[in-house]
Structure formats: C-alpha cells, structure tokens
Amino acid sequence: PPPPKWNDESATTVEEAEKPVLQCDVVIVGSGSGGSVAASVLANAGYHVIVLEEGARPTQHFGGEQEAQRYSKRLSYTKNGIPLWQGRAVGGSTIIHDGACLSLPPHICKEWAQSKGLLDFQPGGPYEKSVRAVLKRLQVTPPHHINQVNHKLRDACIQLGYRWQTIPQNLSPRKDQLSESGKYDRLSKDTTGFIAFGEDRYGQRITAGKTFLADAAKSRNCFLLDQCRVTRIETSNKSTVSKYPGVVFKQALGVSCQMAGSDKPISIQARKCVIVAAGALQTPLLLQKSGIRSPHLGKHLKLQPTVAVFGFSDTEPSSLAQGVNGHEGPAQTILCAEQEQGAGTIIQATSVHPGWIASQLPWTTAMQFKDRMRRFRNCVPFICTLQDKSEGTVRLCNGTPVIEYTLIEEDRNKLLGALHIATKMHIASGAKEVTTTNLRDKGIFTHDPTVVEEYLGQCLKMNDIEPCLVSNAQMGSCRMSSSPADGVVDMYGEVWDCQQLFVLDGSILPSATLVNPMITILACVHMLSTKLAQRLRAADGISVDEETAARAHQIELVRVHHRLELNQEMMRQVVLKKTVKVVVGLAVLISLFLLWFLDLFSSSG
Numbered sequence: 280p281p282p283p284k285w286n287d288e289s290a291t292t293v294e295e296a297e298k299p300v301l302q303c304d305v306v307i308v309g310s311g312s313g314g315s316v317a318a319s320v321l322a323n324a325g326y327h328v329i330v331l332e333e334g335a336r337p338t339q340h341f342g343g344e345q346e347a348q349r350y351s352k353r354l355s356y357t358k359n360g361i362p363l364w365q366g367r368a369v370g371g372s373t374i375i376h377d378g379a380c381l382s383l384p385p386h387i388c389k390e391w392a393q394s395k396g397l398l399d400f401q402p403g404g405p406y407e408k409s410v411r412a413v414l415k416r417l418q419v420t421p422p423h424h425i426n427q428v429n430h431k432l433r434d435a436c437i438q439l440g441y442r443w444q445t446i447p448q449n450l451s452p453r454k455d456q457l458s459e460s461g462k463y464d465r466l467s468k469d470t471t472g473f474i475a476f477g478e479d480r481y482g483q484r485i486t487a488g489k490t491f492l493a494d495a496a497k498s499r500n501c502f503l504l505d506q507c508r509v510t511r512i513e514t515s516n517k518s519t520v521s522k523y524p525g526v527v528f529k530q531a532l533g534v535s536c537q538m539a540g541s542d543k544p545i546s547i548q549a550r551k552c553v554i555v556a557a558g559a560l561q562t563p564l565l566l567q568k569s570g571i572r573s574p575h576l577g578k579h580l581k582l583q584p585t586v587a588v589f590g591f592s593d594t595e596p597s598s599l600a601q602g603v604n605g606h607e608g609p610a611q612t613i614l615c616a617e618q619e620q621g622a623g624t625i626i627q628a629t630s631v632h633p634g635w636i637a638s639q640l641p642w643t644t645a646m647q648f649k650d651r652m653r654r655f656r657n658c659v660p661f662i663c664t665l666q667d668k669s670e671g672t673v674r675l676c677n678g679t680p681v682i683e684y685t686l687i688e689e690d691r692n693k694l695l696g697a698l699h700i701a702t703k704m705h706i707a708s709g710a711k712e713v714t715t716t717n718l719r720d721k722g723i724f725t726h727d728p729t730v731v732e733e734y735l736g737q738c739l740k741m742n743d744i745e746p747c748l749v750s751n752a753q754m755g756s757c758r759m760s761s762s763p764a765d766g767v768v769d770m771y772g773e774v775w776d777c778q779q780l781f782v783l784d785g786s787i788l789p790s791a792t793l794v795n796p797m798i799t800i801l802a803c804v805h806m807l808s809t810k811l812a813q814r815l816r817a818a819d820g821i822s823v824d825e826e827t828a829a830r831a832h833q834i835e836l837v838r839v840h841h842r843l844e845l846n847q848e849m850m851r852q853v854v855l856k857k858t859v860k861v862v863v864g865l866a867v868l869i870s871l872f873l874l875w876f877l878d879l880f881s882s883s884g
Contacts, residue, residue, distance in 0.1 A: 322494075435615075585749050
C-alpha cells in the first residue's frame with residue numbers, strides 16, 4: 280500500500296534535505312505523541328515547522344512480519360533485562376497503542392497540582408481543556424465490542440464485588456461493518472488482533488499520523504523528514520535577555536542530523552526554538568550528548584511495570600469456534616479499579632499471541648509447556664499495572680545507552696498484592712488452570728480448594744518478581760517542575776539550563792500515570808504547545824491575554840534567578856580549581872626546595 284497521505288504534499292525530498300543547512304522557525308525531534316501535537320499546534324499558528332523522525336513511515340499492514348520481527352524492532356531492555364516497548368517509527372508509540380484511551384486519574388491530577396506546584400493540572404484548568412480537545416480529535420468512543428477475555432475480567436469483578444469500568448477506545452469500525460443506515464453493525468473478530476504490535480491491517484487505529492500530523496500537513500507549514508537521526512542540539516552561550524545584564528543563558532540554535540544511508544551531516548537552524556520529543560529513553564540521552572546540565576536529567580525514570588497472570592479456561596485444546604480466542608477483538612475494554620487509589624495498581628486484560636505467550640509462560644517441564652501452548656486458544660491473560668515509586672536512570676556510558684531500574688520493596692509488595700487479586704479473579708471466572716509468569720511457578724489446577732488457598736498464599740511471597748516485569752510506557756526522565764531544584768524543565772516545558780529548548784513528550788511527566796499515558800502526554804503537550812504559540816506570538820508583537828503574559832514573566836524571573844545561581848556556582852568552581860592548582864604548585868615547589876636543601880645538607884656533611 281502507498282505511504283500515509285498526510286505527508287505526500289508537505290515532505291521534502293532526501294536531496295533537498297541533504298543541503299548543508301535548512302532553516303525553519305521550529306524544529307521538532309520526534310513524531311510521536313508529543314512531537315505530532317506540537318507540530319499541529321505550531322504549524323497551524325503560522326510557524327514553519329520541520330519534524331525529524333529516526334524511524335520510517337509505517338505502512339498500514341506490516342507485510343506479513345512474524346512476531347519476533349515486530350518485537351526486535353520495538354524492544355529495548357534495562358540492565359537487569361526488563362523489556363521496554365517503544366514505537367520507533369513515524370507516529371511513535373501511537374502506532375503500537377492498543378486503542379485504550381484513559382485520562383489521568385483525578386487523584387494524580389490533584390497530586391501534581393498540589394504537591395508538585397503545577398497549577399495547570401487543577402480541576403477546570405488548562406489541562407482539562409486540552410484533554411477534551413485531544414479526545415475529540417482522536418474520536419474516542421465507548422468500546423464497540425468486548426471480546427471473551429474482557430468478558431471474563433468483567434464477570435470476575437462482578438462476582439467478587441470489585442470496582443470496574445469500560446475503557447474508551449480510539450478504534451474505528453471497518454466500513455464493511457456498517458449497516459445500510461450507516462450505523463455500526465458488529466466488529467469482526469479478526470480486526471484488531473495485532474494492533475498493539477504495530478500492525479493495523481484494516482486501518483482502524485486513529486493514530487498521530489491520521490490526526491495531528493495530518494492537521495500539521497494541511498497547514499502547509501510542516502515538513503517531515505523520516506529516517507533522519509539527530510546527533511546533537513546546537514547551542515551557544517550568550518546574553519540573550521538584554522534587560523538582565525550579566526545573566527548568561529545557553530541558547531538552542533538548531534540541530535545536527537544525518538539521513539539514513541548517508542554520512543553527510545545536515546544542519547537545521549531554528550529561528551524560534553528547538554523541541555525534543557524523542558521519548559523518555561531517547562530524549563535525556565540527546566540532551567546529555569548536547570551538553571545540557573541538570574542533576575535530574577536522565578533520573579526519576581518511571582517504567583510503570585506490568586506483570587501477567589494466565590488462566591486457562593479448559594484442560595483440553597479447543598477449536599477456533601470453541602476457544603476463548605484472545606487474539607480477536609479490541610485488546611483492552613474493561614479495567615478493574617479495585618486498588619486504583621489504595622495500592623496504585625489496576626488490572627486489565629490484553630490480547631493473546633503465540634510468541635508473546637511462549638515468552639511469558641514459565642518453563643518447568645517440556646511436557647507442561649507444550650501442553651499449555653496446545654491450549655493457546657483457551658488462554659486468558661490478566662495484567663497488573665503499577666504506579667511505581669521506584670525510579671530508574673538513563674545515561675551514556677562510553678557512548679552506549681545504559682538503562683537501570685530497581686524495584687523497591689514497597690512496589691514489589693503492591694505488585695504481589697495485585698497478582699493475588701488477579702489470581703482470585705481467574706478462579707472466580709472459571710479458569711481450570713492458573714499460573715503467573717514467575718520462573719519457579721508450576722501453576723495449579725483449580726479443582727482442589729485446599730491447593731487454591733495454598734497457592735494464593737504463595738503469590739504474596741514471591742521474591743524474584745523482577746524477571747516477570749514488562750514496561751509498556753516509560754516517563755519522568757526529564758520531569759517538569761516549578762523549580763530548577765526539582766526537575767529538568769519548567770512549567771512551560773522549557774529546559775531550565777537552556778533558552779529556546781523545549782521538551783514535550785512523556786519524559787516530562789512528574790510521576791507515573793498508572794493508566795496508559797498516551798492521552799496524558801497528548802493533552803499535556805497540547806496545553807504546553809498552545810502556551811508556546813502564545814509566547815512566540817507575543818515575542819512577534821502580537822498581543823496575548825494579561826494572565827498569560829504575567830505567568831510568562833514570572834517564569835522568566837525564576838529562570839533568571841536560577842541562571843544567576845548557576846553562574847555563581849560556576850565562578851566558585853573556577854575559583855576553587857584555580858586555588859587548587861596554586862596550592863598544588865606551591866606544594867611541589869616546597870617539596871623541590873626541601874629535596875634540594877636535604878641534598879645540599881647531606882653533601883656538605
């Protein structure tokens with residue numbers, strides 16, 4: 280199939296892109312949830328935008344790729360082996376999104392506004408307005424269809440008295456599923472099976488490419504260069520704010536990059552600003568390579584880890600007609616919110632695919648593993664997601680990215696509690712066999728109540744849960760803050776250490792979101808890029824409202840104060856280094872003099 284049409288009229292050619300220097304108003308690194316929204320808002324505000332993406336343009340169907348090929352393209356790993364899912368293509372993580380569209384829970388919004396000092400997240404504030412705009416643009420609706428796996432999750436919640444809710448979706452029904460009157464008829468079972476792995480055979484997922492990047496392209500102010508790797512953000516040190524004499528700011532000027540298959544460097548100069556939206560793993564690495572300094576840069580990484588519990592609805596293999604068939608239909612349409620606010624965990628269902636199941640099931644004996652894989656069509660996976668307090672780091676070690684993450688005891692106990700509840704839900708839904716992904720878990724058949732009680736107790740005592748973890752969303756490595764002492768970027772997304780350099784992606788989120796963060800990232804970037812457009816318009820002499828101007832001035836004063844403190848600290852370090860050099864030099868001279876004197880004394884004696 281042809282490439283996405285949203286870019287046909289606006290993209291430059293490779294030959295044009297390989298000119299030594301390109302110029303624009305705004306250059307954006309990354310085309311995912313953050314970069315696409317920023318491009319849409321700024322391009323439609325009249326600014327010339329260039330979007331750079333290291334990945335390629337995805338086709339609607341991935342051409343018969345096997346599961347292993349999909350995984351290898353989209354997986355990274357922490358130092359201790361936790362798999363991390365990433366988009367790595369035009370559209371970023373929105374191309375591997377499974378359709379679940381959940382907004383940031385109100386208690387987390389309240390925490391960000393009160394504890395973090397981010398007032399825009401207060402009820403009725405700018406963030407809520409952006410959430411409504413994003414949900415409308417993505418055409419989010421209640422789920423059209425609930426498959427058998429999600430039915431079992433809902434039935435278990437009802438039977439046990441747990442709180443549950445349906446999950447809104449941004450999946451559109453196929454045209455051949457509409458009746459003659461144009462209303463939805465039914466969702467074909469084979470439509471959304473591989474949607475979470477990047478494949479969208481029937482074009483049902485409403486991605487960033489179909490929405491925000493399309494809006495940017497229609498403005499005729501946005502150009503996209505895919506398969507273009509950014510190597511560095513170009514900056515300069517100069518006094519950029521004349522009304523604060525003596526205050527020296529680092530200023531972003533543009534980026535250096537290379538097209539795939541070419542060793543010819545390209546320089547892109549940005550007249551207004553540079554926006555980095557490469558995700559929570561790549562953004563801090565690019566900032567580190569570009570000389571940006573912050574004690575928080577690359578730290579506070581949240582993985583929002585998940586762990587799975589499998590139930591098998593039958594002890595014998597089933598045919599396609601008789602099986603649960605968890606690979607059919609939307610993956611996540613029901614959510615168990617029983618421990619959402621207390622323990623900070625939720626339980627959802629997910630889609631089932633042979634390669635994924637084989638990689639997650641524990642291996643105890645070959646015969647047991649083979650028997651479970653033969654019953655693949657009866658497999659029902661429940662996944663437990665944690666709003667983690669644990670923190671990781673992203674750093675460069677001899678030019679190689681290193682991702683480190685360790686689960687703290689409190690988070691481990693919360694996940695084990697969620698595993699315990701998910702296991703009870705499987706038993707309540709009628710599962711004949713239950714097993715976790717723990718390597719030493721042999722699982723149980725549920726016909727014996729005594730064995731079930733013993734197994735439920737064992738679920739709370741598993742010590743080696745780390746090998747079971749998977750991260751579908753990463754955030755927090757360049758977190759937003761009201762003070763440079765607490766984060767990397769300010770409340771506008773601008774880097775505290777550098778003028779005209781913005782970070783607008785999931786890395787700026789102050790904490791884990793518990794739910795899938797796509798809507799949160801889209802809304803947060805929509806809010807910040809709208810404010811950025813207002814600031815640029817004000818700088819161009821176009822009036823803005825007094826409240827916006829006052830808040831911008833307040834942030835500017837905080838930035839100036841921060842820069843003064845940095846300059847003073849740099850001067851102290853310079854003086855300290857020079858003092859140390861003088862002291863060392865004097866010590867060497869005194870030592871030489873003493874040696875000479877002793878030598879002279881010994882020779883005269």
